[in-house]
Amino acid sequence: MTEILINIGYLLSAALFIFGLKGLTHPRTAVRGNLFGACGMLLAVVITLLDKSIVSFEVIIAGLIIGAIVGAVLAIKIEMTSMPELVAVFNGFGGIASVFVAGAALIESTINGATPLTQATIAVAASGLIGAVTFWGSLVAFGKLKGLIGDGAVLFSGQQIINAALAITALALSAGVVMDPTNVILYWLLVVAASALGVLLVIPVGGADMPVVVALLNSYSGLAAAATGFVLSNNVLIITGSLVGASGIILTQIMCKAMNRSLFNVLFGVLAPTGGGASADEVYTGRVKSTSPEEVALLFDAARRVAIIPGYGMAVSQAQHPVANLAAILQERGIIVEYGVHPVAGRMPGHMNVLLAEADVPYESLKDMDEINQDIDQVDVALIIGANDVVNPLARTDPTSAIAGMPIIDVDKAKTVVNIKRSLSPGFAGIPNPLFALDNSLMLFGDGKKAVLDIIAALKDS
Structure with a gap:
């Protein structure tokens, strides 16, 4: 009878894990999915400890205390970028x-x-x-x-x-x-x-x-x-x-x-880039155009549709809340604002979705790569915050590039592109991005959070 009860408990625990995974497939149910998974793990641990009478509970309790302290410290100290x-x-x-x-x-x-x-x-x-x-x-x-x-x-x-x-x-x-x-x-x-x-x-x-x-x-x-x-x-x-x-x-x-x-x-661990291509000097020299928050605010004033493309730079600068505030201001002025989220933007799948959800960005505003690309040419201003490889046109144009053939967000097809970056440094792939030097592209150099706050201030002044 005891073995039957144990297996029933394990079955319930497994069901909670499955419901948890199902919940994690959508932002609206992700928190509930996490709770299901945690409850399933707690149930599995308790049943296992009760089943194994030879376990020294003093050692187990000590381990639980140490693990809980380490876990709590990590949860508090670790930033999203890490x-x-x-x-x-x-x-x-x-x-x-x-x-x-x-x-x-x-x-x-x-x-x-x-x-x-x-x-x-x-x-x-x-x-x-x-x-x-x-x-x-x-x-x-x-x-x-x-x-x-x-x-x-x-x-x-x-x-x-x-x-x-x-x-x-x-x-x-x-x-x-x-x-x-x-x-x-x-x-x-x-x-x-x-x-x-x-x-x-x-x-x-x-x-x-x-x-x-x-x-x-x-x-x-x-x-x-x-x-x-x-x-x-x-x-x-x-x-x-x-x-x-x-x-x-x-x-x-x-x-x-x-x-x-x-x-x-x-x-088999052979993901290394193929190399080749033009150098940064060849791509950028004499072609990059800097802009200011005031000029970007003027572009937004004349826009009817804006696409925000978040990247790792947004995560590093913790700019998600100012970005959400900027979008709210633009929407109050009757401007359509959408977020184009690449599947691998940042360093983990779902990285950008989590950050934007933290800033209470509506799920309906988040568009995946294929969806935003359908009519990206109708976007008046594409605001890129710290993204690099996922918007690099070389993926389409250079078969020798490290990212050749990688699906990207085609922001270069928007009417105007504003890139917020600290510098012209390359992304994870280690290659220059010709997007920064296109005729319809402007560079707003600086910290992502500060740049967005400066744009908000310029919008309010205008």
């Missing part, structure tokens, strides 16, 4: 937890003299392999996003051959663990090989492709958790790990499509 780094670290923690749990289960079976089932040993090998790749790959991703490691692609001769050799070695060691589960050394050698593979898979990825890598590592952490569920014979861990793994793969595919990348290339 959220991708935090997600990368969380992915890594999930991976390394799977490695240690699987290793502990293998050591326990060896000490007890019991021969684990083949299913369990396969799960142990999978946990060690995927978990180690996830952990070290996530650390590299964190380092690149944080600036501790250069965000450019790190390439060297024979890189793919080394990756292939490490993958074959890891698979061979995995087979050894399955055939001889009493040899714990083989498991830790597998972890070492997988760790090196995790580093080398992410090192060649440039900063422009980091959102794809973060999504993929999220999927890996879910797969590692599912494998650990088989090791522990824990149904809810198998279900939740599978959900995370599947949703991560789906998100990765969406990201690849948005960036015109191949999933095959993502999996």
Whole structure:
């Protein structure tokens, strides 16, 4: 009877996770989806602790207190611009937890003299392999996003051959663990090989492709958790790990499509830019036209339709609230205001949506890339705040570009384009943006938040 009740509780927990994922598919239901997911996890943890009577609750409570303190500090201190780094670290923690749990289960079976089932040993090998790749790959991703490691692609001769050799070695060691589960050394050698593979898979990825890598590592952490569920014979861990793994793969595919990348290339870590193209001096010299907040205000006075294109620069300057205020002022004057949101604007999928929702921007005003592109040529003023690669026309015009073929927001087709940026520095792809030098394009240099506030002040004066 106890086992039946436990499985029913796990089933309810899994249902809450599924409802939570469903809620996260739309901004209106995202908060409720988060609550469903949190309740599902709480239920799963409580049931597991009650089921395992050998657990030392003193240690568990101490862990809960420490974890709660760390989590609360991170939630308060971490800014939205640093959220991708935090997600990368969380992915890594999930991976390394799977490695240690699987290793502990293998050591326990060896000490007890019991021969684990083949299913369990396969799960142990999978946990060690995927978990180690996830952990070290996530650390590299964190380092690149944080600036501790250069965000450019790190390439060297024979890189793919080394990756292939490490993958074959890891698979061979995995087979050894399955055939001889009493040899714990083989498991830790597998972890070492997988760790090196995790580093080398992410090192060649440039900063422009980091959102794809973060999504993929999220999927890996879910797969590692599912494998650990088989090791522990824990149904809810198998279900939740599978959900995370599947949703991560789906998100990765969406990201690849948005960036015109191949999933095959993502999996084998060959996302490096192709290079080539004109230099910044060749693109910008003598062609860039600076503007002022007063001039931008005059453009808005004469406009009937405005499109706001947010990017990472808006997140860095925390300009979402002034942007929402600017839109409200323009709407009061009878101007149609829309937001064009690229799927990979910022450093994470949904980054801009979250920031704009924080500023109470109506969901109806948010247009995805395909929707805003349909009649972008009817927009009088396109205001770009810190976006770069996602509006770079080279994606359409230069087949040798690092972003060749990537779907972009076609702001260059608007009647007038105003770019708010601190400088002419390149985006994550590391290439110049000819948009800044077009005849219909103006540059408003400065901090995003201050520039928008200056435009609001100029509008009020006019």
